Amino acid sequence: MLCPTRCYIAGVLSYVLLLSTLATAKVAPRVHRHLAVYDTMDIFVTFTSHQAALDRVASTPAHRDHRTRVFEALRDHAIASQKAALALLHDHTSKSFWISCSAVVHNASASIVAALALLADVVTIEPISVVELDPVLAGVDDNTTSTDVEWGVATIGAPAMWPITNGSGIVVGSIDTGVRHSHEALKSNWRRHRGWYDPYNRTRLPSDDTGHGTHTTGTMVGRHGIGVAPGAQWIACKGLLNGRGTSAALLECAQFMLCPTYSDGNHPDCSQGADVVNNSWGGATFHPWFEGAVAAWHKAGITPVFSIGNKGPACASAGNPGGYPNVLSVGAVGSHTNDPSQLAYFSAKGPATYKDRRGVVSKLIKPVVAAPGFFIRSAKFTGNHRYGQLAGTSMAAPHVSGIVALLKSHDPALTYDDIYKLVTETTERASLQPEPTTWAMPCNVTAPGAFNCGGTPDTTWPNNRYGYGRVSVTNMMRHLDAATLVSAPFPVVALARVALPDATPVPIALVTYTKQVLAAWDDCLITDTVHNTTHERFYYDAHRQVLQSEHLHGHCLDVIHDVVVQWKPCNDAARSQKWRLEDDHIASVLLPGSCVDIQTPGPRVTLAPCEPFALTQWFRSTVTTELQSPRATIFVRLTTKDRRVLARDGHDVASRRALDTIYEVFEYDAHTQLLQTGDTTAPLCWTAHGTSLQLLPCDASATSQEWTIDGTHRRLRQGEWCVEVAPNRVEVQLARCQYAHVGQWIDAIYVSV
Structure with a gap:
């Protein structure tokens, strides 16, 4: 009968030998060969896969916080799986990557490589890869x-x-x-x-x-x-x-x-x-x-x-x-x-x-x-x-x-x-x-x-x-579904168009979302407040695709150096004077994908890449006589406490981060108390339906469409019911007003002049 002590020693030796074999298998042969000749080398260490951590993150890519949740899951997994390794490397220069649960270690010795290989969370140890174009x-x-x-x-x-x-x-x-x-x-x-x-x-x-x-x-x-x-x-x-x-x-x-x-x-x-x-x-x-x-x-x-x-x-x-x-x-x-x-x-x-x-x-x-x-x-x-x-x-x-x-x-x-x-x-x-x-x-x-x-x-x-x-x-x-081609990512609104027959052109004004107008001053196109002068009146010939100033007789809008718009003597042969007024944009024919834009600081107007829903490229064509009629409406953006905005999403209202699109701006009439979208052809109004909100055709007689913008308490309400946004949610609903509830904090930022 063998001695129990000898059995124990033999078992330990077998275990150590097996462990050594398994650890050696984690190390790439190129690492072994290099360290047989040199004292140190830079190595790339991979740890246990983060796939299980990713699987635990709910698949909601459209949610505004989804990527943060992915990052947090990856970071937490990397910290847990690399904790022992980083303790070993306290006096080494290393860099951890949460996205792949891996790390690089600089000037690693053979003893460090051996110690890392014994860690359960370490999967492979290899040279750092280099990619060449x-x-x-x-x-x-x-x-x-x-x-x-x-x-x-x-x-x-x-x-x-x-x-x-x-x-x-x-x-x-x-x-x-x-x-x-x-x-x-x-x-x-x-x-x-x-x-x-x-x-x-x-x-x-x-x-x-x-x-x-x-x-x-x-x-x-x-x-x-x-x-x-x-x-x-x-x-x-x-x-x-x-x-x-x-x-x-x-x-x-x-x-x-x-x-x-x-x-x-x-x-x-x-x-x-x-x-x-x-x-x-x-x-x-x-x-x-x-x-x-x-x-x-x-x-x-x-x-x-x-x-x-x-x-x-x-x-x-x-x-x-x-x-x-x-x-x-x-x-x-x-x-x-x-x-x-x-x-x-x-x-x-x-x-x-x-x-x-x-x-x-x-x-x-x-x-x-x-x-x-x-x-x-x-x-x-x-x-x-x-x-x-x-x-x-x-x-x-x-x-x-x-x-x-x-x-x-x-x-x-x-x-x-x-x-x-x-x-x-x-x-x-x-x-x-x-x-x-x-x-x-x-x-x-x-x-x-x-x-x-x-x-x-x-x-x-x-x-x-x-x-x-x-x-x-x-x-x-x-x-692609033909219906979605004109409704994504948010419904494309067809605003009212002004008929401009070539024989009897009608003077128009081009109104911005701030209710300013485009105006001709000297040779420049600028934004200005409404004065009802010839500076603000233009004639657009849809057949010739030219925009002519009434104030600067015989001058048409031209583009210079791909970004500057100026008034130049009209020349039918100049493609730089060709424009399309469509989808509430003023688009250059010479430079496809370029539109008139007012986002540059100051009043001067420039060209920028066309963005179908950009507020700064949105211009409403209107007969100039309409500018003389007083209006009780204002444009507002509705923001939440956590700096999101309320925006149109089809026939619903959603909370999301600001994208500076026309779907984040609503028109409020203080007399009728209607809060509507910017669609002048078929505007939709905010409508209370129980505790939910919908965008429905406007009806001035419907009490469900009457809203009060409460600037004192930062609330949007109907009587005792307030608009409420749950934290980190896109859904918008109605709930009884609670003035200590941050989810009901809605600030109306006026964008009118």
């Missing part, structure tokens, strides 16, 4: 501010969507080499507040050291015909320095896109995050280090778009993370002659190799879709008026990111699955060319055609060449 082809440069829509934007059909939405209200994120923020095509829609982060140098303003990011951002949101969604705002993070990016920097950028910070990396605000993120970067082989970030983006309602890479034309050349199963990966179409039916020779092909957390390897059909990517003309980083052509799947991906911005602007409630379905089920396929027998490459090099990659026939959809096909906004619009 695929080379792109450069075409011609120019300094011409064109008014033409670029071939890629036209090919996907984006202009067909612009009369409905041009991306307004959406924030597009760029993780790339940076952006030249002062470029003429990009400067007006950079969101300055928490709009830039550089994890390498903490620079205060956006910059770009290679031009790659400026070009891709221009294709997404640029003005002057280069951008798919010119009404969207952009924010950016410098994930790549001189064309190379570390996993640490790219994860910092991923966090910034979910919860943007100031340029110093502090004070995150998740309500300011991106709606779609373009990633025109990737590695050659599969690696899961960015999967946690993608999962977090999905939970937060952010759509990830990745280029598939430029390693074509061979099969199985798809890049990473473009090869992940839950991203929109994009291949490129195009040629030296801008042929949209041909796959670009460099566009990588599937299948993509993917290994899940259980170690199961799958072959995925990639890319998901294709988009124009050959010699795309966009903004160049070398000057504020410079443009250049580049070719690569990096140029294709931002076309799809721009499409996502258009779709989300049309309907903010769209999920990733909704967008994936729309994008993939509406592609153009019939015109796409088959794989050639031989590819003609640069420098007289040829490459054999790669047919039926991964065993998937090229004649089936999806395939490993084009994915589901070439994206088509035109086809998407046919799939």
